[in-house]
Amino acid sequence: MKVRNMSKSAAGTLDQPGRNVRAKSGLNRNILDQGWFEFRRQLDYKLQWSGGWLVAVPPRNTSRTCPACGHVSADNRRTQSQFHCVECGFEENADTVGAINVLRAGHARIACEVSDAIKSPAAGTHRSDSVAA
16 A cells, blocks of 8 residues: 555645545544554565565555456445445455455466566456567
8 A cells, every 4th residue: 555645635725725634634643653664574574584475466456356257347346345246246245355356466476476577467457468588
């Protein structure tokens, strides 16, 4: 997650002042107090120390992509907890769908690193560019 984007100010401009500025300010303070970068750094260090590795996966559309057919749409996730694909009808808990897609993207990234590929594909996409050997 991009902490910088999540903690942007809600103050607005003189022409269009922001709404709920005080609430957003408190949320920003809580987001920045969490120290997510340090947590990730420590996790990576501990995994390397014990022989594992951390695979960072871009989170974009992982909770909107159907693991059954690959269809990506905001309409697939109309509620916070429920996923329903508008293309094929697949239904599951939204957190489970996100976890499946993150796992697949991680496996794809590892496979590309092992095979010396230049780029790794994102979850639910197909590679169209050729890979230099």
